[in-house]
Amino acid sequence: MNALHNPLKIGKIKVDDEGRKSKKYVGEKATVTVNPDTGTVIQVNPTSSKYAKRLKKQRGE
Template identity: 45%
Template structure:
């Protein structure tokens, strides 16, 4: 089901792996009102949310161009 939905959203398997293996940003772990934890990995072409306790992927969405450019510029400024 998740794989089918990622295809519907235009997110490739490669983009998912890139976000998890070489993220532009890793957000802090969040815990919702039902005590479920999640963590977002933002890559060049995909944003992947995982359950850090089980390491299972919860959600996949394409990274917006605006967000990619902002994060990429931040990384370039840090490196210089």
């Protein structure tokens, strides 16, 4: 998972209404949400190519 090893963006830790934590890693092809306490993958979604391109441009790539 390139999103975890070489992310374009790492989100801040969020806590939902039930006290569950999550942290988002945006990669070129996928966005992965992880529980920062356990390291468990919560969700994986495709990253839009437009969003990935914008993030790469912001990083100067």
